[in-house]
Amino acid sequence: MIFKSIRWLLQAWHSLILVVVLTGFGVTAYQVARGNQLRRIDQELQQRLITAFRPGPPADPHGHGGPPRERPPPDRSPNEGKEGKHDHDPSGWRAHMREVIAHAGALEAGQTNAFYYVVWQQDGSLLASSPGAPKDVPMPAETGREHEPVDRSGAITRTRGELREFCLCFPFGDRALVGRSMAPDLAAMHRLALWLFTAGASVLAFGMAGGWWVATRAIRPIEAISATAVKIAGGDLAQRINASDTESELGRLAGVLNSTFARLEGAFTHQVRFTADASHELRTPVSVILSQTQTALSRERSAAEYRETLQACQRAAQRMRKLIESLLELARLDAGQERMKQERFDLSRVARECVELVRPLAAERGVEMRCDLTGVECLGDAERVSQVVTNLLSNAIHFNRERGEVRVTARSENGTAFLTIADTGVGIPPEDLPHIFERFYRVDKSRSRIQGKTGLGLAICKAIVEAHSGAIEVTSQPGVGSTFEVRLPSGSA
Ligand code: ADP
Numbered sequence: 001m002i003f004k005s006i007r008w009l010l011q012a013w014h015s016l017i018l019v020v021v022l023t024g025f026g027v028t029a030y031q032v033a034r035g036n037q038l039r040r041i042d043q044e045l046q047q048r049l050i051t052a053f054r055p056g057p058p059a060d061p062h063g064h065g066g067p068p069r070e071r072p073p074p075d076r077s078p079n080e081g082k083e084g085k086h087d088h089d090p091s092g093w094r095a096h097m098r099e100v101i102a103h104a105g106a107l108e109a110g111q112t113n114a115f116y117y118v119v120w121q122q123d124g125s126l127l128a129s130s131p132g133a134p135k136d137v138p139m140p141a142e143t144g145r146e147h148e149p150v151d152r153s154g155a156i157t158r159t160r161g162e163l164r165e166f167c168l169c170f171p172f173g174d175r176a177l178v179g180r181s182m183a184p185d186l187a188a189m190h191r192l193a194l195w196l197f198t199a200g201a202s203v204l205a206f207g208m209a210g211g212w213w214v215a216t217r218a219i220r221p222i223e224a225i226s227a228t229a230v231k232i233a234g235g236d237l238a239q240r241i242n243a244s245d246t247e248s249e250l251g252r253l254a255g256v257l258n259s260t261f262a263r264l265e266g267a268f269t270h271q272v273r274f275t276a277d278a279s280h281e282l283r284t285p286v287s288v289i290l291s292q293t294q295t296a297l298s299r300e301r302s303a304a305e306y307r308e309t310l311q312a313c314q315r316a317a318q319r320m321r322k323l324i325e326s327l328l329e330l331a332r333l334d335a336g337q338e339r340m341k342q343e344r345f346d347l348s349r350v351a352r353e354c355v356e357l358v359r360p361l362a363a364e365r366g367v368e369m370r371c372d373l374t375g376v377e378c379l380g381d382a383e384r385v386s387q388v389v390t391n392l393l394s395n396a397i398h399f400n401r402e403r404g405e406v407r408v409t410a411r412s413e414n415g416t417a418f419l420t421i422a423d424t425g426v427g428i429p430p431e432d433l434p435h436i437f438e439r440f441y442r443v444d445k446s447r448s449r450i451q452g453k454t455g456l457g458l459a460i461c462k463a464i465v466e467a468h469s470g471a472i473e474v475t476s477q478p479g480v481g482s483t484f485e486v487r488l489p490s491g492s493a
Contacts, residue, residue, distance in 0.1 A: 105130025122173025
C-alpha cells in the first residue's frame with residue numbers, strides 16, 4: 001500500500017537522489033582533501049630530504065641553521081652529487097651521510113610531529129638512522145612494490161600505518177628515506193569526514209522534510225478530487241471539487257473535471273426527464289385504449305359503437321407507434337447508428353419536393369407557400385435532409401395563422417449551404433426559444449398533445465443536421481413569426 005502511494009514514491013525518489021548526490025559530493029570532497037593533504041605531506045618530505053642530503057650542510061628545517069658549508073646550485077638534485085666531491089669515494093660519501101643524519105636527527109629532537117631519517121647501503125644494510133626513527137623501517141625496493149609507487153625521478157612514496165615515507169636513491173646505490181607520522185593529519189581528515197557527514201545528514205533531513213511538505217501540498221488537490229469522485233459515485237451528482245488554485249496543473253485538472261461533472265449531471269438529469277416524458281407520452285394513448293375498451297365491454301354495444309371504439313383505439317395505437325418510431329430514431333441517432341450517406345445533391349430540388357409534399361396541408365390551412373430556390377449543392381444524405389425540411393415545413397404551416405405565409409429560400413456561401421424556412425405564425429416566446437430543440441418540449445403542451453404532436457420533431461431535426469456536421473438555429477418574434485435556418489456542408493470547398 002505504502003509503495004503505491006504517490007506521495008511515498010515521490011518522497012523515496014527524492015530521498016534517493018539526495019542521498020546519491022550528497023554521498024557523491026561528500027566522498028569527492030573528502031577524497032580531494034585527502035589527496036591534497038597527502039600531496040602536501042609528500043612535498044614536505046621531499047623538501048626535507050633534498051634539503052638535508054644536498055652536498056652541503058643540512059639546512060635547519062626549523063630555521064636553526066647549520067654550520068656554514070658550501071652549497072650546490074639550487075637546481076641540482078641530490079643525485080647530481082655523483083658529480084660532486086664524493087664521486088669516487090663511497091666511504092667519504094657515507095661518512096657525510098651519517099653526519100647529515102645525526103645533524104638532522106638532532107634538529108628534529110624535541111619537535112612535535114618530528115621527521116625521521118634512515119639511510120641504507122646498496123646491500124640493504126642500515127647505514128644510519130636518526131634517533132626518532134621507528135625500529136625496523138623496511139628498505140623500499142628500487143623498483144617499488146605494491147603501495148610503493150616509483151615516480152620518474154626514481155623517488156618512492158609509501159604509507160605504513162600512520163607513517164608517510166619518501167625515499168630517494170643516492171650515489172653508490174644507497175637509499176635515503178624521510179618520514180613522519182600522519183596522525184595529526186589523519187585526525188584532521190577524520191574531523192573533516194565527520195563534518196561532511198553531519199552537514200550531509202542535515203541537508204538530507206532538511207531536503208526530505210521539504211520534499212514531504214511539497215509532495216503533501218501537491219497531492220492535496222488529488223485527495224480533494226478523489227473525495228469528490230467518491231461522493232459523485234455514491235450518487236451525489238451536485239458535488240464539485242473545491243479548486244481554489246486554478247493556475248496549477250492540478251487546479252486546471254480540477255476545473256476540467258468540474259465541467260465534466262456538470263455535463264454528466266446535466267446528461268443524467270436530461271436522461272431522467274426524457275424517460276419520465278417518454279413514459280408520460282406513452283401512458284396517454286395506453287390510457288385511451290384501456291378506457292375505450294373498458295367502456296365498450298361494460299355492456300352490450302351496437303356495431304357502430306364498437307367501430308367507434310375500435311377507431312379510437314387505432315388512433316391511440318398509431319400515436320404510440322409514431323412516438324415509439326421517433327424515440328427509436330432518436331436513440332439510433334444518439335448512438336451514431338444512423339449512417340448518413342455522403343452524396344452530392346441539389347438542396348433546392350429536395351426543398352422543392354418537400355414543399356410539394358406539404359402543399360395540400362398548406363392549402364387546407366390557407367397558407368401560401370413562397371419559394372426562392374436556385375441550385376444549391378449540398379453534401380450529405382438527401383433523404384434525411386428532406387425529413388428535416390418536411391418537419392420544419394409542417395411546423396411552419398401548423399403554427400401559422402390563417403392565410404399566413406411560408407417562405408423557403410436556399411443559398412450557398414463560403415462552402416456552406418443555407419436553407420431558411422420563415423413563417424408568419426404565432427412565433428415562440430423568448431423564454432421557450434433556448435429549449436425548443438429539447439426532446440418533448442412544446443410551447444403549448446396540452447394543445448400540442450391533443451393535436452397529436454409528439455414534441456420530438458425538432459430534436460430529430462437537430463440530431464440529423466448535427467450528424468451532417470451542420471447546425472440549426474431559430475429566431476422568432478411572438479405574433480410575427482419564426483425563422484429556422486439550417487446550415488449544411490455544401491461539398492464545394
Ligand atoms: P411537435 O411535434 O410538437 O411539433 P417539434 O419538436 O417539432 O414538436 O416542436 C416543438 C415545439 O416547438 C412545438 O410544440 C411548438 O411549440 C414549437 N414550434 C416548432 N416550430 C414552430 C414554428 N414554426 N412556429 C412556432 N412554434 C414552433
